Amino acid sequence: xxxxxxxxxxxxxxxxxxxxxxxxxxxxxxxxxxxxxxxxxxxxxxxxxxxxxxxxxxxxxxxxxxxxxxxxxxxxxxxxxxxxxxxxxxxxxxxxxxxxxxxxxxxxxxxxxxxxxxxxxxxxxxxxxxxxxxxxxxxxxxxxxxxxxxxxxxxxxxxxxxxxxxxxxxxxxxxxxxxxxxxxxxxxxxxxxxxxxxxxxxxxxxxxxxxxxxxxxxxxxxxxxxxxxxxxxxxxxxxxxxxxxxxxxxxxxxxxxxxxxxxxxxxxxxxxxxxxxxxxxxxxxxxxxxxxxxxxxxxxxxxxxxxxxxxxxxxxxxxxxxxxxxxxxxxxxxxxxxxxxxxxxxxxxxxxxxxxxxxxxxxxxxxxxxxxxxxxxxxxxxxxxxxxxxxxxxxxxxxxxxxxxxxxxxxxxxxxxxxxxxxxxxxxxxxxxxxxxxxxxxxxxxxxxxxxxxxxxxxxxxxxxxxxxxxxxxxxxxxxxxxxxxxxxxxxxxxxxxx
Amino acid sequence: xxxxxxxxxxxxxxxxxxxxxxxxxxxxxxxxxxxxxxxxxxxxxxxxxxxxxxxxxxxxxxxxxxxxxxxxxxxxxxxxxxxxxxxxxxxxxxxxxxxxxxxxxxxxxxxxxxxxxxxxxxxxxxxxxxxxxxxxxxxxxxxxxxxxxxxxxxxxxxxxxxxxxxxxxxxxxxxxxxxxxxxxxxxxxxxxxxxxxxxxxxxxxxxxxxxxxxxxxxxxxxxxxxxxxxxxxxxxxxxxxxxxxxxxxxxxxxxxxxxxxxxxxxxxxxxxxxxxxxxxxxxxxxxxxxxxxxxxxxxxxxxxxxxxxxxxxxxxxxxxxxxxxxxxxxxxxxxxxxxxxxxxxxxxxxx
Numbered sequence: 129x130x131x132x133x134x135x136x137x138x139x140x141x142x143x144x145x146x147x148x149x150x151x152x153x154x155x156x157x158x159x160x161x162x163x164x165x166x167x168x169x170x171x172x173x174x175x176x177x178x179x180x181x182x183x184x185x186x187x188x189x190x191x192x193x194x195x196x197x198x199x200x201x202x203x204x205x206x207x208x209x210x211x212x213x214x215x216x217x218x219x220x221x222x223x224x225x226x227x228x229x230x231x232x233x234x235x236x237x238x239x240x241x242x243x244x245x246x247x248x249x250x251x252x253x254x255x256x257x258x259x260x261x262x263x264x265x266x267x268x269x270x271x272x273x274x275x276x277x278x279x280x281x282x283x284x285x286x287x288x289x290x291x292x293x294x295x296x297x298x299x300x301x302x303x304x305x306x307x308x309x310x311x312x313x314x315x316x317x318x319x320x321x322x323x324x325x326x327x328x329x330x331x332x333x334x335x336x337x338x339x340x341x342x343x344x345x346x347x348x349x350x351x352x353x354x355x356x357x358x359x360x361x362x363x364x365x366x367x368x369x370x371x372x373x374x375x376x377x378x379x380x381x382x383x384x385x386x387x388x389x390x391x392x393x394x395x396x397x398x399x400x401x402x403x404x405x406x407x408x409x410x411x412x413x414x415x416x417x418x419x420x421x422x423x424x425x426x427x428x429x430x431x432x433x434x435x436x437x438x439x440x441x442x443x444x445x446x447x448x449x450x451x452x453x454x455x456x457x458x459x460x461x462x463x464x465x466x467x468x469x470x471x472x473x474x475x476x477x478x479x480x481x482x483x484x485x486x487x488x489x490x491x492x493x494x495x496x497x498x499x500x501x502x503x504x505x506x507x508x509x510x511x512x513x514x515x516x517x518x519x520x521x522x523x524x525x526x527x528x529x530x531x532x533x534x535x536x537x538x539x540x541x542x543x544x545x546x547x548x549x550x551x552x553x554x555x556x557x558x559x560x561x562x563x564x565x566x567x568x569x570x571x572x573x574x575x576x577x578x579x580x581x582x583x584x585x586x587x588x589x590x591x592x593x594x595x596x597x598x599x600x601x602x603x604x605x606x607x608x609x610x611x612x613x614x615x616x617x618x619x620x621x622x623x624x625x626x627x
Numbered sequence: 628x629x630x631x632x633x634x635x636x637x638x639x640x641x642x643x644x645x646x647x648x649x650x651x652x653x654x655x656x657x658x659x660x661x662x663x664x665x666x667x668x669x670x671x672x673x674x675x676x677x678x679x680x681x682x683x684x685x686x687x688x689x690x691x692x693x694x695x696x697x698x699x700x701x702x703x704x705x706x707x708x709x710x711x712x713x714x715x716x717x718x719x720x721x722x723x724x725x726x727x728x729x730x731x732x733x734x735x736x737x738x739x740x741x742x743x744x745x746x747x748x749x750x751x752x753x754x755x756x757x758x759x760x761x762x763x764x765x766x767x768x769x770x771x772x773x774x775x776x777x778x779x780x781x782x783x784x785x786x787x788x789x790x791x792x793x794x795x796x797x798x799x800x801x802x803x804x805x806x807x808x809x810x811x812x813x814x815x816x817x818x819x820x821x822x823x824x825x826x827x828x829x830x831x832x833x834x835x836x837x838x839x840x841x842x843x844x845x846x847x848x849x850x851x852x853x854x855x856x857x858x859x860x861x862x863x864x865x866x867x868x869x870x871x872x873x874x875x876x877x878x879x880x881x882x883x884x885x886x887x888x889x890x891x892x893x894x895x896x897x898x899x900x901x902x903x904x905x906x907x908x909x910x911x912x913x914x915x916x917x918x919x920x921x922x923x924x925x926x927x928x929x930x931x932x933x934x935x936x937x938x939x940x941x942x943x944x945x946x947x948x949x950x951x952x953x954x955x956x957x958x959x960x961x962x963x964x965x966x967x968x969x970x971x972x973x974x975x976x977x978x
Contacts, residue, residue: 172674176683179941270832311708313817316793316977325714325744328707395826396819449829450847451822458822462680465846465943472847474854536703537711576817583815584787584832 129480133256136185136484140492145186152193153493157500159194160201163211163338163530167198168456175463184467185485191463192489195456196248197497199399199436203240204501207428208233208511209356209523210345211338211530216399216435218337219407222562223420223427225345230423231359234509238370239425240432241501243381246374247433248494250385251392251440255447256487259476262448269394272589275577276598277394278570281401283606284408285563296563299554303567306331307575314579326539330572333400335531335543337565342527343548344555349516349523356512356519367505373425380410380426381433388434392441396573398454399438404566406434412608421560440490446471447483660724660918662695668908669720670729671712673705680944681758681906682729685926688935692925708794709734710744717747722911724918727755732904733794735961739897740973749962751912753919754954756926757905759947762865763796764875765804765837766858768828773835776810776861776881785811789824789833792816793977797824800837802975803898804862807891808881828858835861839902840869841945864899893964894971900961905949923951 139145159170171191181187198214205213207224220240227236258265269277282300289296309320310330321327349356374381384406391402410430411420420427442454450472452458464471469479476483511519531544554561581589589595668686672678679701686699704712709731716728737745765788767773773786790797793816801812815833818824824836825848840863843849852858860875868877878899882892908926910919929935930948939946964972 169674172679179938266826267830270827270830311792313792325707325711328710329705395823445826449826450851451826451829458820461847462943466941470847470850473851474847535705537706573819576819579817580815580827580832583813583817 132480133484135481136486137488139183139185139481139485140189140488145183145189148181148186149189149193149489149493150496152190152195153197153497153500156194156197156493157201157497160198160203160213161205163205163213163342163526165530165533166214166334167195168459169533170198171195171456171459175459178463179466182467184464184469184479184482187463187467188460188482188486189489191460192486193493195460196436196439196490196493199439200241200244200248200494200497200501203244203428203432203435204237204508205526207236207240208508209342209519209526211342211523211526212334214435215334215337216403216438217431218341218565219403219431219435219562220428221341221345222407223422223424226421226423227425227428228356228509228512229358231357231512232369232423233357233512234367234506235370235373235425236423236428237501237505237509238367239373239428240370241498241505242371242374243384243429243432244436245494245498246381247385247388247436248439249491250382250433251389251437252487252490253440254386254389254437255440255443255490256484258444259447259480259483262444262476263473266393266445266448268594271577271580271584272592272595273598274394274397275574275581276595276602277397278574278577280598280602280605281405281566281570282574283602284405285566286606287408287412288404288562288566289560292558292560295559299559299561300563300567303564303569304571305567306336306564307568307571310572313576324539326535326537331543331568332534332540333565333569334534335540336547336568338527338531339544339547339549340551340554340561340565342523343544344552346520346523346527347548347552348555350520353516355515360513367502367509370425370428374429377426377429380413381429384409384430384433385437388437389441391434392438393444395445396454398442399435400569401566402434402438403431404562404569406430407562436494440487443486447476448473450475659695661693661697661921663697664695664725665698665700666693666725666727667700667702668727668729669712669716670701670703671705671709671731672703674701674703676705678729678731678906679703680942682908684935684939684942684944685758685908685929687938688929688932689922689925691932692928693921707744710737714744714746716909717752717911720911722913724910724914724922726911727922728752728909728911730907730909732757732907733901735904735958736794736898736901736972736976738962739964739969740976741969748912750958752958753910753912753914754951754958755908755910755919755922756930756951757903757907757949757954758930759841759945760903760905760949761839761841761947762863762869762899762902763800763837764840764843764860764863764869764872765800765835766843767835767861768831769856769859771834773861774859776804776808776876779810779812779861780808782811785813786835787813787815787833788835788837789818789827790814790816790836791818791820791824795821796837796839797821798977799898799975800864801835803895804878806971806975807878807887807895808885840865840872844871845943845945864902890967890971893968894975897961897964897968897972898975900957903949903957904954905947907949907954919951926951 159165178187178190202214202217203220205211206217206220210221210225212218224236285300309327311328387406388402391397407430410426446452446457452461461471531540534540668682670679670682690696713730713734720726735749738749773779788801798816804810827833860872863872863875864878
């Protein structure tokens with residue numbers, strides 16, 4: 129085992145594998161930074177180039193190296209401009225962009241990069257540690273359990289609601305309703321498609337998220353007529369401050385990394401969901417809840433760690449069964465086949481070193497990109513001090529390119545505009561936007577898993593021990609903040625009583 | 628003398644004009660239509676999907692066999708189960724021979740079911756060819772009591788088969804077996820992707836799945852599954868038994884055994900023709916016949932190109948081509964169906 133572990137490392141560091149890794153990182157850096165151009169699509173485009181790389185580890189250095197860093201640099205765009213750089217970076221906008229507005233872009237970036245690096249390492253280590261228990265781990269979660277987990281996710285809507293719970297719940301409900309759009313997979317019925325083929329597959333998350341979050345911010349920037357940052361550069365704006373924040377809230381970062389791993393293991397859910405859950409978790413732990421959404425660094429650290437650690441979790445079902453855990457993993461399997469490797473239980477027996485090489489790629493790629501980012505962060509943060517009128521055309525360009533690449537369809541732009549409009553008024557009248565997105569993401573999954581569970585087990589699944597345990601956990605998650613609040617008050621009151 | 632001189636002069640003139648004439652002729656001779664042009668292949672899936680890999684492979688080799696060697700680019704137009712791409716190619720793209728479509732093979736189901744959203748006539752597409760014919764199989768977990776389709780017929784509680792949606796083979800293949808062989812399956816659909824169904828089978832949530840023979844032999848988890856006898860194949864849908872699946876009966880053998888009615892057989896032919904369309908490449912109606920011919924020839928030649936075959940093997944893409952002519956006549960056959968077949972089709976697709 130140890131031998132394979134070290135052999136994996138040497139293979140990654142050997143030439144030309146390391147060169148391919150650097151190349152992959154260089155590509156991934158830009159792919160992550162630019163909104164819309166996602167890791168998955170880039171992977172598809174790079175795949176043919178990997179056909180000519182003979183060694184499997186070198187091919188993987190190129191592809192996985194690219195994929196591993198997109199999550200990290202995607203966070204930067206979200207923080208700097210309020211535009212999600214990757215679909216899985218949208219949650220960083222909530223507190224990251226307000227930090228930029230407060231002139232703390234450097235701090236937010238430092239926090240995001242450092243937490244991303246830690247998340248990636250935790251994800252990779254979880255992958256390495258779980259190799260012996262991979263199979264039972266993945267088989268633990270069937271459709272009934274996944275259904276309860278989506279319900280658990282939906283309960284976080286309350287947490288994301290911010291100051292007004294009713295508005296939050298209503299926004300979440302609207303998200304759930306929007307999730308119903310499209311062809312129903314069970315009967316083939318068309319729901320709310322308004323005669324447009326575009327709506328058959330339901331609303332794509334990317335144009336909705338870009339419209340909802342980015343457009344109102346751009347309008348706001350235009351109206352304010354200043355730079356993104358409202359205040360001149362201050363002392364607390366430094367990158368190092370963000371790095372220190374990461375270690376100040378070290379256990380939060382660890383917990384959110386594990387949330388990411390967990391959602392990576394679960395089929396279908398992945399980074400898109402993990403970021404919101406860990407954001408909710410991070411915000412839940414704030415002593416002063418009113419700081420949420422106004423530039424709390426915890427809201428950057430949580431999703432920053434989680435959307436990177438999912439990559440490690442993602443690889444677990446792929447390696448345990450040869451069944452891809454996500455779209456990008458399906459492509460990676462294709463790349464392995466070309467070099468003559470069949471990812472799956474057989475490969476774990478015969479080529480354990482390749483598996484460990486993947487662990488090392490995740491770690492090394494993220495450490496390199498973190499170092500690289502620190503070199504340019506202060507310059508990047510300076511962008512938030514540029515006059516808004518110079519930035520806006522560039523930002524609008526990014527927004528529309530970003531949403532158009534989702535399906536290469538002009539309707540993507542229309543959806544972006546509609547949700548931009550909606551988002552603007554939601555901000556204006558104090559309606560929280562995250563519940564809407566979370567409802568949209570989880571609605572469809574929840575419906576499918578409920579249907580599958582009922583078709584496969586009737587009503588019996590409600591009595592599965594695993595389901596009951598998850599329901600109890602869900603209740604605990606809902607009750608926890610209230611309990612904590614009461615306890616906190618009790619402790620606070622006691623000394624007063626004593627006096 | 629003067630006469631002779633004039634004759635000579637005329638001779639020279641003729642001679643010279645001959646020279647002049649030759650280059651003039653070659654200037655006006657038609658350059659190949661495709662020279663300097665760009666052909667777009669509209670692919671009905673996102674980039675990187677298995678459906679997308681075939682056209683991308685073709686795009687590398689087709690230009691070699693088209694006079695004028697044009698550029699070929701891929702445009703991904705995913706959505707609505709390939710209807711967006713098919714409607715676009717049929718109605719919007721210009722019939723100038725510069726747009727090709729790589730669309731799903733079973734879109735004629737939508738036409739037969741008279742769906743308004745299918746804005747094309749399957750027979751009027753110009754069929755260029757198909758890279759692979761794909762027959763299907765149904766696998767069943769070995770630890771279930773279902774060893775043959777006969778067991779499934781007699782079962783008190785039917786086995787559960789997983790699928791993604793009503794237009795997936797995982798859904799309509801078991802339905803077809805029900806209609807033609809009298810078996811009963813409970814179909815659990817709504818999984819995100821085929822891989823999620825396989826995982827559900829591994830977990831025991833469902834026991835069976837119908838999909839293509841090609842994938843069954845190309846990928847994990849099936850390689851491990853076959854090694855540890857985790858599943859067995861109960862039926863296959865080709866006309867003959869596949870070389871690698873000697874023990875599994877074909878649907879035609881079973882239809883003979885169970886004396887399936889004529890209308891049932893017809894239904895089976897219509898549904899299974901999707902496999903013969905394979906992964907088709909089409910052009911819109913109205914493309915000049917000579918350009919259709921150029922592309923059909925180029926397709927036939929490039930699909931036999933040694934380098935292409937080598938590359939396909941490397942990329943794990945099986946090749947079993949169908950010609951444009953074959954597909955053209957097949958398209959006419961499948962769409963001409965009596966009302967009772969159309970009705971059974973609609974029932975099969977859950978409408």
